[in-house]
Amino acid sequence: MPEQKNVRVRFAPSPTGGLHLGGVRTALFNYLFAKKHGGKFILRIEDTDQTRFVPGAEEYIFKTLAWCGIQPDESVQHGGDFAPYRQSERKASYAQYAEKLIAMGKAYYAFDTAEELEEKRKQIPNFQYSSATRLQLKNSLTLPADEVQKLLANGTPYVIRILLEPNEDIQFTDLIRGEVHFNTSTLDDKVLLKADGMPTYHLAVVVDDFAMQISHAFRGEEWLPSAPVHILLWKYLFGLEAMPQWAHLPLILKPDGNGKLSKRDGERLGFPVFAMDWTDPKTNETITGFKERGFLPQAFVNMLALLGWNDGTGTEIFSLPELCEKFSIERVTKSGAKFDYEKAKWFNAAYIQKTPAEILTIPIADAVAAAYPNATYSDFLKAINLVKDRCALLPEFIEQTAYLFAAPKKIEIATIQEKWTTEKNTFFEQWTDFLASTNAIDAANLETAFKTLAAENNLKIGEVMLPFRIMLVGGKFGIAVFDIASFIGVEETIARIRFTLQQLA
């Protein structure tokens, strides 16, 4: 890619709640692109809507990104030459551009109240504030100049709207979709500056992307329809040469049916949508995140990267550094992808396999301590390695190792009882005697001894193996039986056998 400009990209979330999959992925793609091109990744807080302020949301965004390992180069927390990075703190800078547009004849004051517009929308089927209707509305285009001045002077609330010429073709190149065309006649005169003096997104992105020298602007596909407004703004204010290159990312869809994935879908279908737990400060309701559900951040990031991007080779497991090296915006898919939680778990399982037990233990340390207060650290490490390949989610380590740290509470006695014989009873008595006398308790030795003893008693291995398993773990599940016996030790093994034997008697 011949890219002369310094690469500067930005992720610009609005702090209104938890960050979901799509948001994190947008951040990730921005980050990867920046790293790939030796550029800067900027985090800008888009908090221009004061009515939607949610305490804690901004902090949550930083924590989420940190967990994912995608650190901004510039942000309200990391500083940078283009501070402030919070749009509410840049409020003063927007009005001048709106005024400039008015002076240029590209924007105008509008005094219609929200109620009046609401009424219009009710009356007229497909009402749009545009060339077709603006001459019948209350604005500086229809009102005499002196009245406009009077309204402005006495503090009448107003907004500034862009003045769209009808029937103008707007065309631009999207890095993912190629040429995209729009006609201004289908657009409306978007509000640029709100009555409270804050800019809308439309003005703010353009002004800030210019101010922060953004070279590439990536955002969700939902922004595509308003892109022409942004392009016009660039053309009027800063010139098209300075405009960043656009890329509109495909949406992440719900697994069943169609439509954008929402947090409700997660609750409905039983999987996380937010990266980390998010507690709504108003309702105090907590929505589970991938982190708390037991995902490793590397797995989460890898999974996200492959949702809408691939390197073309079929490889699916990439570390963050590898992603930074391989990522290219052109290889991002055009169409939306249904989120597949099973696949997400597969990624996590893959990462669990390759992550050392010492690391896996960190995020589950508290849960382990609560579940098995007597388990030693080294025992748990050993246990993790034993059950590793059957865990897709971190909390599964607790369940999967349960019978290694405590005798099963319930024994599926019926399964043994059906085919129980005195021969088997004899066998297990001999087996406990052997265990009591041996000190070779590694799994391989135990297995050899067990098989030899079974043969001596004219019993098929399978006839006694399953009962033995059930005695140790309570049912037909778990890791290799002799690994279990070896892990829990002779005494405990004997105790568990005797316990079941008593019940069978």
Add this chain to the structure above:
RNA sequence: GGAGCGUUGGUCAAGGGGUUAAGACACCUCCCUUUCACGGAGGAAUCACGGGUUCGAUUCCCGUACGCUCUACCA
């Protein structure tokens, strides 16, 4: 309603004028393991539909259908 974008197996997807149309997840069968899982071997697509262009279209063009997004003083 309008505009924009999209459409390859159940899902994610590679490929992109001539291919046996990769691979992964899930599912099914088998092997391994006398549990399960892991692992291994198999199994499934007339590339939305209809027209073109072409010697030849899943690939290019045009329509249609369907889906999604937007259509707020929200982002």
